Amino acid sequence: MIKDITLGQYFPGDSFIHKLDPRFKLIFTVFVLVEIFLCKNFLSLGLIFLFSIACGLISKISFKVIMKGLKMIYLLIFFTSALQIFYNKTGTPIEIFGGKITTGGIFTAIFMAVRIISLIFVSSLLTYTTSPTALTDGLERLLSPLKKLHIPVDTLAMMMTIALRFIPTLIEEIYKIMNAQKARGADLENGNIIKRAKALVPIFIPLFVNSFRRAYELAFAMECRCYNGSNRRTRMKKMHTGWRDIVALCVVLLILAAIILLNHFFGAVI
Amino acid sequence: MNDNTLISFRDVSYRYESDTDTPLPLALKNINIDIKKGEFVAILGHNGSGKSTIAKLSNAIIMPESGKVYIKGMDTVDEKLEYDIRQTVGVVFQNPDNQIVATIVEEDVAFGPENLGIEPKEIRKRVDDALKSVGMYDYRFHQPHKLSGGQKQRVAIAGIMAMQTECIVLDEPTAMLDPKGREEVMTAMQRLNKELGITVVLITHYMDEAVKADRVIVMDSGEVVLDGTPREVFSQPDIIEHAGLELPESAKLANELRKNGVELPEGILTPEEFIEAFKFCVSGGNEK
Ligand SMILES: Nc1ncnc2c1ncn2[C@@H]1O[C@H](COP(=O)(O)OP(=O)(O)O)[C@@H](O)[C@H]1O
Ligand SMILES: [Mg+2]
Numbered sequence: 001m002i003k004d005i006t007l008g009q010y011f012p013g014d015s016f017i018h019k020l021d022p023r024f025k026l027i028f029t030v031f032v033l034v035e036i037f038l039c040k041n042f043l044s045l046g047l048i049f050l051f052s053i054a055c056g057l058i059s060k061i062s063f064k065v066i067m068k069g070l071k072m073i074y075l076l077i078f079f080t081s082a083l084q085i086f087y088n089k090t091g092t093p094i095e096i097f098g099g100k101i102t103t104g105g106i107f108t109a110i111f112m113a114v115r116i117i118s119l120i121f122v123s124s125l126l127t128y129t130t131s132p133t134a135l136t137d138g139l140e141r142l143l144s145p146l147k148k149l150h151i152p153v154d155t156l157a158m159m160m161t162i163a164l165r166f167i168p169t170l171i172e173e174i175y176k177i178m179n180a181q182k183a184r185g186a187d188l189e190n191g192n193i194i195k196r197a198k199a200l201v202p203i204f205i206p207l208f209v210n211s212f213r214r215a216y217e218l219a220f221a222m223e224c225r226c227y228n229g230s231n232r233r234t235r236m237k238k239m240h241t242g243w244r245d246i247v248a249l250c251v252v253l254l255i256l257a258a259i260i261l262l263n264h265f266f267g268a269v270i
Numbered sequence: 271m272n273d274n275t276l277i278s279f280r281d282v283s284y285r286y287e288s289d290t291d292t293p294l295p296l297a298l299k300n301i302n303i304d305i306k307k308g309e310f311v312a313i314l315g316h317n318g319s320g321k322s323t324i325a326k327l328s329n330a331i332i333m334p335e336s337g338k339v340y341i342k343g344m345d346t347v348d349e350k351l352e353y354d355i356r357q358t359v360g361v362v363f364q365n366p367d368n369q370i371v372a373t374i375v376e377e378d379v380a381f382g383p384e385n386l387g388i389e390p391k392e393i394r395k396r397v398d399d400a401l402k403s404v405g406m407y408d409y410r411f412h413q414p415h416k417l418s419g420g421q422k423q424r425v426a427i428a429g430i431m432a433m434q435t436e437c438i439v440l441d442e443p444t445a446m447l448d449p450k451g452r453e454e455v456m457t458a459m460q461r462l463n464k465e466l467g468i469t470v471v472l473i474t475h476y477m478d479e480a481v482k483a484d485r486v487i488v489m490d491s492g493e494v495v496l497d498g499t500p501r502e503v504f505s506q507p508d509i510i511e512h513a514g515l516e517l518p519e520s521a522k523l524a525n526e527l528r529k530n531g532v533e534l535p536e537g538i539l540t541p542e543e544f545i546e547a548f549k550f551c552v553s554g555g556n557e558k
Contacts, residue, residue: 221369
């Protein structure tokens, strides 16, 4: 299950989406996320959903991978939809299996599910198509005005890079420790929730201890390479704003206009 | 100390800070080492003999308790020189996982030069050159965590090379690698030394690696017990054994055979030398 975490994974490529300026890509992503929340009916939501799928196709990232990322939130989607179905009492009531639900409930449930899927889809597309370094660099540039308020934006960006860098390493380590504990007879798969939670303790303690050692060594290695958190770093890769970013900007704005119009002229589901 | 000396330890002692009231014993005791430009030096010693402490001292990560460490004449205690020192001597550590900072190979190699504030174009060139010289250029877009140990370690070496340091200190870079990975890293290090003229200090506990160096320094409990060419050093089996080390496999085999009456010459260190001598011995026997 842990292996399904694709958070922060990056799939190198040279698609239109890969080549966007990371700063703009960040802005666009936030923009589209807001647009998803603005949708009030199935037409506007459908539009943005199709747009997300189109972005997925353009990025040439296999849908299998994206679906894998969604796996983690199936449960969330299921529960939100279930809640809507049982608690939403608008619309015509229908009776199934002896229980009473309403068309309103069903529609909202579907609406919520599609909305959550689109949200995850768009945000994972950002990390899938942008190298973490580019992502954090972009974020750093965008937030650089905050430096005037003495917020250490560059240090925070470096922390983020390192966090992203170590996610796969730590996941690998969890597996190693789990296997080591299993070899010693630890039972991780059976028993009730409390029992299983207890079984996790001997996995997380070595993980923490090792992480501290790692952090210590990494700090040495970074110092050796002249990092001290305060020097003005240059970057190998410059960020270029190009025609792609302008095209993308137009598309995102057009969609915004379309959503506002669709919301205005057609009835709202929620 | 003449102009050719790159790293110079003068009566250096070092003690790690203790968590309790009782101070720890000295990790290094009055060490004197001079390493010249262009040398390939191997530092040997059992676990805890103070090898890593030497690596950290030579990079101004820690300061000697007494004595002085000079890098090209620069005193490591001087904080203003920290940058210049780290641009002269780079350190590659044992665990490649814990020294790779970025998520893409080429971005990691660029980390050092970026910290130095070098122009983007120049960084690009350095990164490409460094990756080529360790044979990792084809992997420049890969993610480090998907590489093998030997490959990761070569990326780490490239990361130091891109800073264009004159000297690279490698602290047991092959300890966590399989034979193939060791071979790869060893080849890369020899190339750096022979082709690019970079001074290499290889800390190791593999004798077969030490044999390939120009000079071998043997450490025991924080002291230098032997310092000389591999031939000189390995002709002192008693001291080597006392330091908790073993002779190289070929030397051991030759010694055993000699004890049992096979007429092999002294001073055999590498498998190649052994084969040569053994062939000569065998053919000589046939002729008689
Ligand atoms: N961070 C530390 N704190 C306390 N003692 C240490 C620390 N690092 C090393 N030592 C001690 O210093 C001595 C030399 O260690 P080190 O230089 O790491 O040896 P080597 O690299 O040859 O194995 C050892 O006795 C070791 O236990
Ligand atoms: Mg060590």
